Amino acid sequence: MSLGYLVIFGIFALLSSLVSKRLKAKFKKYSQVHLSNGLSGKEIAERMLAAHGIVNVKITQVAGSLTDHYNPINRTVNLSESVYFGKNAASAAVSAHECGHAVQHATAYSMLSLRSKLVPIQNISGRILNIVIFFGGFLGVGMNSGVLGLTVIVACYAVLTLFSLVTLPVEFDASKRALVWMETHALVNEQELAGAKDALKWAALTYVVAALASAVTFLYFLFRLMNARR
Numbered sequence: 001m002s003l004g005y006l007v008i009f010g011i012f013a014l015l016s017s018l019v020s021k022r023l024k025a026k027f028k029k030y031s032q033v034h035l036s037n038g039l040s041g042k043e044i045a046e047r048m049l050a051a052h053g054i055v056n057v058k059i060t061q062v063a064g065s066l067t068d069h070y071n072p073i074n075r076t077v078n079l080s081e082s083v084y085f086g087k088n089a090a091s092a093a094v095s096a097h098e099c100g101h102a103v104q105h106a107t108a109y110s111m112l113s114l115r116s117k118l119v120p121i122q123n124i125s126g127r128i129l130n131i132v133i134f135f136g137g138f139l140g141v142g143m144n145s146g147v148l149g150l151t152v153i154v155a156c157y158a159v160l161t162l163f164s165l166v167t168l169p170v171e172f173d174a175s176k177r178a179l180v181w182m183e184t185h186a187l188v189n190e191q192e193l194a195g196a197k198d199a200l201k202w203a204a205l206t207y208v209v210a211a212l213a214s215a216v217t218f219l220y221f222l223f224r225l226m227n228a229r230r
Contacts, residue, residue, distance in 0.1 A: 004220055012213035019209050023202040027066070030090040030195040031082070037187060041083040041091035048099040048181055049077070057102045059084075068094050070101035072116055077102055089188070089195035096182055097200055100174030111169045122163040129156040150225040157218035164211035171207050175200040 039047070045059045057075045061084040062068075068079050077098045083091040104112040132152050179197055182188050188196065 002224075004224075005217070008213070008217055008220055012209065012216070016206070016209050016213070019202070019205050023199075023206060024066070026199050026202045027090045027094075030093070030199050031086060031088045033089040033192055033195045035087050035089065035092060035192055036189055038087055039092070039187070040085055040087050041079055041095035042085070044092050044182075044187065045077050045079065045095040045099050047185075047187070048096055048178070049102060051181065051185065052103050052106065054102055054106050057106075068098050070098045070105070072101075072105050072112070075102070075105070089192045090199050092182065092188060092192065093178065093196035093199045094203075096178030096196075097174050097203070100177035100181075101170070103177055104170065104174060109170075109173065111166055111173070115163070115166045115170050118159070118163045118166060121159055125156040125159040129153060129160070132156070147225065147228050150221060150228055153221045154218065154225050157214065157221055161211070161214040161218045164207070164214045167207055168204075168211055171204055175204060 042059055042061075049055075049057055049059075057077060059077045059079065062078045062080055064080055065082065066080065068083055070077050077095070079095055079098065083094045085091075101112065103109075129152075132149055179193070179200070182196065183193055
């Protein structure tokens, strides 16, 4: 495995870790900002879905921390235990954000549709990339130094980078929908809304870091491929 790749990997792994720690700290902080309306994350999700006329989406509880997500395949808003039962600014932000994805789905938001189409291609690219890097780096086969190996790596990272870039507007838009809805419906006061905005900002930064890491790595291997072809 090349030194350049290890350096890039190390830098972004460190940056990702720092942002993740900051995100957890923010959610812990805003978990202490209790909602004046006394609503739980589940109840907020129910209200947001109802406000948008969405009746075919189920709200479920899932294990883990910060494991909240919307599944467009079975149309479920999946909330972690702390968010599902939480009655604070952090849980309000997360539950409304995930419902934002449900609204995107219901309104056929183009970037969400594109992201969903890219999921299977992204999964396959990830598997191929792991195989090539493993055999080329750890086993010393040299696959990631030849033209063929580099071409495969560049193609895989092109897909992964595209997926990461498409994910950004999807996440930003879901947060925007969540915050606008909470504010216009007077669901939270100024302090609670400020906490929700800050929490979602740091959540979005995790996707920004991932996109940057993918893009920089793609460019690195692209330049290696161009040099290998000379």
